[in-house]
Amino acid sequence: MQVTAMHFKRKAGENLRNEKLQKALEKLQTKFVDGRAAAIAELPNFEEIRDAATDIRDKVIRNLDRYLLRFEQEATARGAVVHWAETADEVNRIVVEIAHQHGLHKVVKSKSMVSEECGLNDALESQGLDVLETDLGEYILQLAHEPPSHIVAPVVHKSKEEIADLFEEKHQRPRTTQIAELCREAREVLRPGFLSADLGISGANFIIAETGSVLIVTNEGNGRLATTLPRVHVAITGIEKVVPTLEDVSTLLRLLPRSATGQSITNYVSVLTGTKERGESDGPEHFHIILLDNGRSKLLGTELQPMLRCIRCGACMNHCPVYQNIGGHAYGWVYPGPMGSVLTPSFVGLENALDLPNASTFCGECAVVCPVKIPLPDLLRHLRTRQVERQLRPWQERAALRLWAWMAQRPAVYALGTRLAARLLRVFSGSAKRFHYLPGVTGWTSGRDMPAPAGRTFRDLYQSRRPS
Amino acid sequence: MTRMRVGLFVTCLVDLMRPSIGFAALRLLEAAGCEVVVPPAQTCCGQPGYNSGDQKAAKALALKVLQEFDGCDYVVLPSGSCAGMIRVHYPALFKDDPVVIESIKRLSARTYELTDFLVNVAKLQNIPGNYSGSLTYHDSCSGLREMGVQAQPRALLARMPDVKLTEMRESTTCCGFGGTFSVKFGEISTRMADNKCEHIAQTGAGAIVAGDLGCLMNIEGRLRRRGDLDTRVLHIAEVLAGDNGTCK
Amino acid sequence: MSARENILARIGKARGPAAAVDVDLAIRRHQRGPIPPLENDLVKLFSERAIKLASDLAQAGTVAEVPNLIARYLRERDLPMKGVCWPAMAPLDWRGAGIEIEARAARGDDLVGVTGAFLGIAETGTLMLLSGAQTPATVSLLPETHIAVVEAGRIVATMEQAWDRLRVERGALPRAVNFISGPSRTADIEQTVTLGAHGPYRVLIIIVG
Numbered sequence: 001m002q003v004t005a006m007h008f009k010r011k012a013g014e015n016l017r018n019e020k021l022q023k024a025l026e027k028l029q030t031k032f033v034d035g036r037a038a039a040i041a042e043l044p045n046f047e048e049i050r051d052a053a054t055d056i057r058d059k060v061i062r063n064l065d066r067y068l069l070r071f072e073q074e075a076t077a078r079g080a081v082v083h084w085a086e087t088a089d090e091v092n093r094i095v096v097e098i099a100h101q102h103g104l105h106k107v108v109k110s111k112s113m114v115s116e117e118c119g120l121n122d123a124l125e126s127q128g129l130d131v132l133e134t135d136l137g138e139y140i141l142q143l144a145h146e147p148p149s150h151i152v153a154p155v156v157h158k159s160k161e162e163i164a165d166l167f168e169e170k171h172q173r174p175r176t177t178q179i180a181e182l183c184r185e186a187r188e189v190l191r192p193g194f195l196s197a198d199l200g201i202s203g204a205n206f207i208i209a210e211t212g213s214v215l216i217v218t219n220e221g222n223g224r225l226a227t228t229l230p231r232v233h234v235a236i237t238g239i240e241k242v243v244p245t246l247e248d249v250s251t252l253l254r255l256l257p258r259s260a261t262g263q264s265i266t267n268y269v270s271v272l273t274g275t276k277e278r279g280e281s282d283g284p285e286h287f288h289i290i291l292l293d294n295g296r297s298k299l300l301g302t303e304l305q306p307m308l309r310c311i312r313c314g315a316c317m318n319h320c321p322v323y324q325n326i327g328g329h330a331y332g333w334v335y336p337g338p339m340g341s342v343l344t345p346s347f348v349g350l351e352n353a354l355d356l357p358n359a360s361t362f363c364g365e366c367a368v369v370c371p372v373k374i375p376l377p378d379l380l381r382h383l384r385t386r387q388v389e390r391q392l393r394p395w396q397e398r399a400a401l402r403l404w405a406w407m408a409q410r411p412a413v414y415a416l417g418t419r420l421a422a423r424l425l426r427v428f429s430g431s432a433k434r435f436h437y438l439p440g441v442t443g444w445t446s447g448r449d450m451p452a453p454a455g456r457t458f459r460d461l462y463q464s465r466r467p468s
Numbered sequence: 469m470t471r472m473r474v475g476l477f478v479t480c481l482v483d484l485m486r487p488s489i490g491f492a493a494l495r496l497l498e499a500a501g502c503e504v505v506v507p508p509a510q511t512c513c514g515q516p517g518y519n520s521g522d523q524k525a526a527k528a529l530a531l532k533v534l535q536e537f538d539g540c541d542y543v544v545l546p547s548g549s550c551a552g553m554i555r556v557h558y559p560a561l562f563k564d565d566p567v568v569i570e571s572i573k574r575l576s577a578r579t580y581e582l583t584d585f586l587v588n589v590a591k592l593q594n595i596p597g598n599y600s601g602s603l604t605y606h607d608s609c610s611g612l613r614e615m616g617v618q619a620q621p622r623a624l625l626a627r628m629p630d631v632k633l634t635e636m637r638e639s640t641t642c643c644g645f646g647g648t649f650s651v652k653f654g655e656i657s658t659r660m661a662d663n664k665c666e667h668i669a670q671t672g673a674g675a676i677v678a679g680d681l682g683c684l685m686n687i688e689g690r691l692r693r694r695g696d697l698d699t700r701v702l703h704i705a706e707v708l709a710g711d712n713g714t715c716k
Numbered sequence: 717m718s719a720r721e722n723i724l725a726r727i728g729k730a731r732g733p734a735a736a737v738d739v740d741l742a743i744r745r746h747q748r749g750p751i752p753p754l755e756n757d758l759v760k761l762f763s764e765r766a767i768k769l770a771s772d773l774a775q776a777g778t779v780a781e782v783p784n785l786i787a788r789y790l791r792e793r794d795l796p797m798k799g800v801c802w803p804a805m806a807p808l809d810w811r812g813a814g815i816e817i818e819a820r821a822a823r824g825d826d827l828v829g830v831t832g833a834f835l836g837i838a839e840t841g842t843l844m845l846l847s848g849a850q851t852p853a854t855v856s857l858l859p860e861t862h863i864a865v866v867e868a869g870r871i872v873a874t875m876e877q878a879w880d881r882l883r884v885e886r887g888a889l890p891r892a893v894n895f896i897s898g899p900s901r902t903a904d905i906e907q908t909v910t911l912g913a914h915g916p917y918r919v920l921i922i923i924v925g
Contacts, residue, residue, distance in 0.1 A: 013655045024906070031907035043752050052749040059742070065727040066739040084720035136913060137904035153907065160906050183902055183910045190914065195824045210743045211889050221900035221915025224857050228892065239723065244743050250875040251749030261903065264765070265840040268915070269895035276891060279849030281821035283891050293723045300730035321642045325659050359653050361646025361660075362519060364613035378560075384521035397520070405517050405525030408480070409532060411509035418484050434692060443651040447658025448689030451485070458478050458487035462506055 001116050001147060005332030005344050005353035012330040012359070021157050021327055028156065032318035035262020036369065042264065043254065053255050054373045056248045057309035060240075064300065064308075067209045067242045068291065074212025078274030080287040091115075091292055092123035095201070095234055098288050099129055102232050104199040110216065110223040111135035112203030113151050113312065114236050114292055116334045117347070120201070132193040134222035136186050143170050149328030151335060152260045152314035157327050190222075200226035200284065204237035205312070206252065207289070210245045213273040214289060217256065217266040224268055233284035235272070239291050240308040246271075252311060255371035259313035295347040303382045307342050309372040316366035316376060322359055331356060338366040338376045345383055351392055357383035418457050426455035472590065474502040475540030477533070479550045480512040481681045489681060492597075492705035492715040493546040493582055499709070500590035507536040513545075515553040519647055523561065530558050531568070534575050542589065543579040546705050547680050548611020551581040556614045581611055583620040583679060583704055592624070597709045600630035603702070604673040606664065606687065607640045608680035621679060621704045631707070636667040645686040661690035668699065675700035677707055748876050758838040758871045759923060765841030769898035770911055772920045779865065779924050783813035786830065786863055789920055790815070795861055799828025803850050805865070821852035822859055829859035829916075835878050836871035836921075840897055843921065844878050847892035856896060862916040864896070868925040 004011070015021055040046050060067050072082045085091045091114075098104070107129055109115070121131045121142075133142040137154035141147065143166050148154035155163070160177050167182060168175040171189055176182060202223060204214040214235045216223045227233050243249050257263040276283035299305055317323040317337025328336035332353070333344045341356040362377040370376065387393055407414045429435055429452030438445050474497050478490035497504045514529030533554065537543045545551040555576045562572045586592040605625070611617035618640075625631050644650065644660025651657075664687055668676050676691075676699060678684050688701040702713045709715055717725070728736075755761050763773050774785050782805075790797055798816035806819035822829050831851065835844040843864050847853045856862050872878055875895075882889070900915030911917060 009653070009655075012653070016655055016659050027907040031903070045750050045752055048750040049752070056749070059737075062731065062734075063737045063739060065724045065731075066736050068727075069724070070739050070743070084718070084723055086719045086722055090719060134914065135904070136902045140904070153904065155904055156907065158905075163905055179905045179908050180910050180912075182905055183913060187912070187914055191824060194914070209739065213889060219900065220902045220913035221857060222913070224853070224894065225914055228853050228857065239727075244739065245746055246879040247746050247748045247876055250879070253875065254749075254752070264769075265842060265895070265897050267769075267897050267899075267901055271889065271893040271895075272891065273889045273893075274891055277848065280847065280891065281849070281852050282854050283847060291723075293719075293726075297723055297726040297730065300727060301732065321644070321660055321663075322653075322656055325656060325663070355653075358649070359656065361609065361642050361644060361649045361657075363609040363642035363646070365609075365640075365642070368613060381519060381521070384519070385523055386521070388521035393521075401517055401520050401522055401525065404512070405514075405522065405528065408512040408514075408529055411511060414511045418480075422484055434689070441651050443654030443657075444689065446654055447693065448661060448686065449692040451685055451688050451692075453485045454487055456487065458483040458490040459508065461487050462490070463508070 001119050001334050003333050003348045003352050005348070005356055008330050008332055008355040008359065011332070012326040015326045015330050020159055020162070024157050024159055025324060025327055028318055028324055032262065036259055036315060036318070039258035039262045039264060049251060049254050050371055050373065052251050053371055054309065056243065056251060057372050060242055060244060061300070061305060061308050064239065064242070067244060068239060070209040071207055071212055071242050074209065075289055076212070078212050080212065080274055080289050083288060083290045085290055085292045086294070088118035088294055091118045091236060091290055092120055094290055095120060095124065096127050098232065098234060099124070099127070099199060102286060104232055105129060106197045107131045107199045107201055108193055108197040108226045108230060109133050109138070110200070110202040110218065110226040111138050112201065112236055113334055114203055114238055115201065116148065117294060132190065132197070134190055134194065134226055136183065136220060139186060139190065140166060147329065149336065150314060150317060151312055157329065194225045194229055197230045198232065200230035200233045202227050202233070202235050204235050204241055205256065206243045206249050207237060207241050208246060208249055208271070209242055211273055213271045215249055216270045216272070217268065219267040221268060224270055227270065227272055227284070228282050231284055232286045232288070234288045234290065236290045236292060238296055239293055240296050256311055256313050259315040259369065259371045299346060304342065304346060304379055306374050307346070307379055309374055310339055311372060313371060315369040315371065319365045319369045321363060321365070322361070338380070342376065342379045342383065350383065350386060350390065354387065354392060357387070415459055419460055422453040422455055422457050425453050471501055471503040473539070473541045474504050475537040475543045476504050476506045477510055477513070477537065477543055477545045477550065478506070479545055479547045479681070482546060485685065486681055486703070488715040489546050489703045489705050492703065492709035493544070495596055495709040495715070496582070496586060496592065496705060497544060497590070499594065499596040500586055500592040502590055505540060510536055513550045513553045515550060516647060518553065518557060518561070527561055530561055530572070534571055537575065541578065542585065543575065544582055544585045545579070546582045546703065548581045548608045548615045548617050549680050549682065551579055552610040552614030554579040581615045581617050581679065583624055584615060584617050587620040587623055595624060595627050595708050597628070597707060597711065598630070599628055599707050599710070599712055601675060602632040602634060602673045603675040603677050603707070604634050604636045604668055604671045605639060606643060606676060606678040606683060608678050608683045609642050611679050612640055617679060624708055634671040634673050636671045638667055643683045643686050645682045647682065650686055657686070658690065661686050662694070665690050665694055665696070675702050675713065677702050677704050679704045751874055751876065752839070754839055754873050758873055759868050762836050762838040762841055762871045763923070765838065766898070766921055767841070769841050771841065771898045772918060774920060774922045776922050776924045779808065782865055782922055782924070783808050783810050783815060785922060787813040787815055790828065796827050799830060799859060800826050800855055801830035802832055802852070802855060804832060805830055822854040822857070824858060826859045828861045828863065829855035830863045830865070831856050833864050833866040833870070835881060836866045837875055837878055837895070838871055839874050843896045845894045845896060846890045847894070848890055853892055853894060856894065857915050860912070860917045861920070863920045863922065865922045865924055868923050
């Protein structure tokens with residue numbers, strides 16, 4: 001997907017002023033935040049499960065190659081073909097080759113964020129393939145030519161009225177804003193697509209080393225349809241998604257749906273191993289699994305390694321007060337919110353997403369809710385440190401911080417400087433004792449008054465009252 | 469019984485902007501029976517540099533703090549975020565420095581946010597201040613999530629007979645300060661502050677109280693810009709030690 | 717060097733001198749994670765959780781009662797009295813119950829599908845179905861109404877127990893293990909949960925025995 005993360009600030013501002021979006025984003029609180037809280041409360045040993053899940057992910061990351069090799073061995077033994085891709089372009093090339101190899105023309109897709117990384121749909125369509133997104137949210141986005149704004153709820157930014165308009169235009173059916181009717185309409189429009197497709201493309205929530213299986217969680221049934229009916233199934237996923245055993249995946253499944261949507265379990269959990277068996281009437285004849293790197297292996301052995309634990313639940317963005325106010329599109333790439341603010345600069349280049357690691361107050365709520373304890377604020381701080389090391393920060397910022405640090409290490413200079421500042425600011429603030437405008441901090445004063453200092457510093461007053 | 473020797477680190481914001489908070493903290497610690505020292509060379513805990521990616525500056529300031537508060541049994545700060553810097557982040561800063569790490573860990577172990585110290589260490593019984601009126605409490609992020617401060621200020625307020633505490637919706641949601649974030653991402657920060665002001669207004673309380681001056685300045689700034697000149701904006705120390713919230 | 721070799725090399729290099737673990741050994745342990753406390757009456761727990769997830773539930777003493785139970789369910793909802801089923805269910809007295817049934821995979825226009833279930837999982841009120849020549853997956857997926865017959869004695873507490881049973885009874889995994897927890901649903905539009913997306917609109921679970 002094209003990167004527009006460099007426009008973060010402007011887009012964030014636009015989104016703050018977009019009343020429709022703001023109304024839609026209110027749903028995050030009730031549906032996702034409250035939903036997760038209720039679902040977690042059902043697990044008396046939630047923290048224990050969370051610790052176990054974290055250990056499982058860490059265990060894999062420490063031995064990623066070994067687990068991937070075991071996965072490849074098992075999957076291949078069951079008739080799947082395992083491909084490895086270093087870049088997004090390679091994934092696209094492999095899928096196009098598979099389509100050519102098997103003479104495939106019609107694709108049904110079950111949601112895959114990795115395929116968004118690759119811009120797979122565009123690549124397939126430019127090769128003359130017909131691609132149909134089947135996850136309702138992704139289908140809506142396909143009609144609207146928009147990218148997703150959330151990794152689990154892709155059209156959280158749209159109202160039902162906007163969707164009704166879109167369906168009316170594209171389906172040529174009478175307009176309805178009844179949600180149940182819109183869903184029924186989508187079912188009827190998409191079903192022929194499932195039945196006539198020859199290639200099903202999915203992601204994988206996890207891949208299981210023990211059995212060479214691909215695991216997909218869905219609610220709609222489109223994941224099952226897309227991986228059952230077409231004669232070829234291609235599953236694309238990141239190399240970090242491997243999990244050792246069926247037991248391990250059961251532990252992770254206690255946390256993924258609860259953290260994502262507040263469900264105790266998603267409606268469908270499909271564990272797919274190998275190809276159609278003898279005598280079976282459904283199932284793919286060919287099963288291709290593509291393992292994508294695209295920058296993931298580069299995080300190993302660095303401070304950002306914990307990011308690879310991510311199970312793509314979306315809890316961090318649901319709970320992030322910044323995301324809650326600006327939505328996902330401002331982040332300018334596939335992954336928004338706190339996890340996106342780590343992944344985007346890591347995958348597309350620090351210099352292309354300078355604002356993302358800085359657009360955080362480090363409130364810490366993301367780390368509190370992360371089911372696998374990724375220390376997101378620490379990772380964001382690390383990216384800020386890397387920006388400073390690579391001299392990517394504006395000189396004014398560097399100068400101001402340097403001046404502050406210099407002064408703070410020299411108490412006498414500091415005492416004098418602060419005494420002066422306190423006195424001057426107090427005097428200039430007039431009778432209101434606050435500033436409506438203050439040069440140097442207009443980011444603050446454009447929306448808030450700046451209270452004036454009391455006039456004398458604590459140090460000054462303390463010394464005058466209690467001379468030592 | 470020897471009194472606890474407490475080093476008061478007022479924080480750079482309090483020193484510059486609102487010394488009354490420092491004096492309130494001092495009064496509270498003395499009321500709790502502590503011997504309070506205020507190391508005169510104190511400046512900044514290093515958090516601005518740390519959060520901006522300047523680890524070198526943060527380390528220099530940390531070592532300065534280590535030295536300054538050397539003779540104290542405890543280090544107490546009227547700020548969850550600065551206390552969190554020392555307690556949580558100083559050890560992280562020096563994790564690969566075997567020479568200094570043990571001293572840093574000892575410093576970290578004896579560093580407390582003010583209300584946590586008053587309730588759990590000094591066990592302050594009689595609240596010196598008086599306050600009469602309704603108020604609502606904002607849980608500052610670092611205080612809450614790094615220092616575990618949530619029950620303590622409420623426990624102290626509960627001992628003030630004329631205080632009426634009304635909890636606001638989303639009291640634990642960030643107010644949007646975040647240090648330099650408030651200036652760098654002013655629009656987003658303003659919106660977050662505005663949301664907080666809405667929640668405050670919904671309680672009908674006469675005052676908003678919190679444990680971090682950064683949050684308070686941010687909230688006050690937005691309240692006044694919204695036209696609310698009446699809601700008082702107070703630090704928890706001022707409420708606990710002041711004369712109806714006023715502390716000289 | 718191929719992509720595979722490059723990726724593996726990068727991973728190995730990042731691990732550095734630390735020894736790689738014997739993953740085959742680690743996997744063989746099949747170590748379970750922490751299980752939440754669950755009540756002992758598994759049928760009761762399964763029923764409660766299944767209902768919570770919007771499945772309909774019925775009890776039958778014997779499997780012979782199933783066709784009449786289904787007939788009543790369909791009539792009550794004005795649903796067509798015809799459908800498809802797994803071959804194993806064909807010998808039941810469908811004709812006597814007034815239902816036209818065909819033992820085959822489902823097509824796009826079939827409206828009712830009747831299956832069995834390998835196991836039920838009480839922790840979440842979930843059905844575990846295995847794909848196979850005699851258990852086509854489409855029967856539980858394409859029709860608007862899915863009816864699943866599960867034996868009371870085949871309701872286990874957790875997914876972990878289900879995997880163990882599968883290993884013992886079948887050895888290897890079938891092509892598809894489908895865990896089904898109610899009717900298909902979506903909340904993509906305004907985060908409002910709507911039952912009936914691409915899969916069934918309703919699921920009836922009949923517990924036998």
